[in-house]
Amino acid sequence: MLTFIGLGLFDEKDISLKGLEAIEQADIVFAEFYTSVLMGATVEKLEKLYGKKVHVLLREEVEQDPHWLDQAQEQDVVFLTGGDTMVSTTHVDLRLRAQDKGITTRLIHGASITSAICGLSGLQNYRFGKASTIPHPYTSSRGVTVISETPYETIKLNKQHNLHTLVFLDIDKEKGYMTVNQALELLLKVEDKRKEGVMNNALAVGIARAGSPGPVVKAGYAQMLRESDFGSPLHILVIPASLHFIEAEALVKLAGAPSSLMEESND
Known part of the structure; x- marks a missing residue:
């Protein structure tokens, strides 16, 4: 048996009672923390709560050579991830390999x-289109800094269908956790290059440390919001399309957005 368990958003206490019970009954516990990280917990805290050793897998052990799956043919094995269990395509692939x-x-x-x-934020879940991820820029073989334009394109297409865009921010071992500020800076640089108006006067919503006792939620126009202080990671970004009047009111009252949004919103 292989049980996939989502650990929630922030710390070791976010796990469900059902998940905790499954861990206690398991023969061996594996985890990966490269697709998402519990910023309020350490492996030691997890082990203390579970009373079990947690074997943290390397990326290649999850994506390329998940030999550890074979242990689930004879034993009860659990696989832990931050957030929900199947949000990442990598986890779906693991489940299919096990099947x-x-x-x-x-x-x-x-x-x-x-x-x-x-x-x-108060944004309505059915208003979201395709999500995207902003990776850290990299230097090409010619020494040129390359900024991905894919997130910009995704935002553009979603806006054409009047849909909000959820933008995940890169987690890199060497470059660290991307911030809302860096993400907006990159999107605005792509705007300067393409000049298609996608990010001109674009509203943005930045969220930091969701699930923690003190999450930060700020909304405003991208050029201004990139100067805001969101504090420590993890950060995530939303670029909304047009707003329903309840969404506009929520962003003003819950995220400090300009009050003019309530006058501009749709019925």
Whole structure:
């Protein structure tokens, strides 16, 4: 048996009772923390709560050579991830690999950032289109700094369909956790290059440390919001399309957006 368990958003206490019970009954516990990180917890805190050793897998052990799956053919194995269990395509692939090996799988869900942002900001979940991720820039073989334009394109297409865009921010071992400020700076640089108006006077919503006792939620126009202090990671960004009047009111009252949004919003 292989049980996928989502640990929630912030610390070791976010796990469900059902998830905790499954860990206590498991023969071995694996985890990966490269797709998402619990900023309020350490592996030591997890182990103390669970009373079990947590074996943290490397990225290649999850994506390229998940040999550890074989243990689930004879033992009860759990696989822990931040957030919900199947938000990442990597985790879906693992489940399919297990199925191919004849391993029974089950899911125990945890709180997901995709739903948390709606609660924190007041944006309505059915108004979201395709999500995107902003990676850190890299230097090409010619020594040129390359900024991905894919997130800009995703925002553009979503706006054409009047849909909000959830923008995940890069987590890199060497470059660290991308901030809302860096993400907006990159999007505005792409705007300067393409001049298509996607980010001109664009409203943006930045959220930091969702699930913690003190999350930060700020909304404003991108050029101004990039100067705001969001504090420590993890950060996430939303670029809304047009707003329903309840969404506009929520952003003004919950996220400090300009009050003019309430006059501009749709019925």
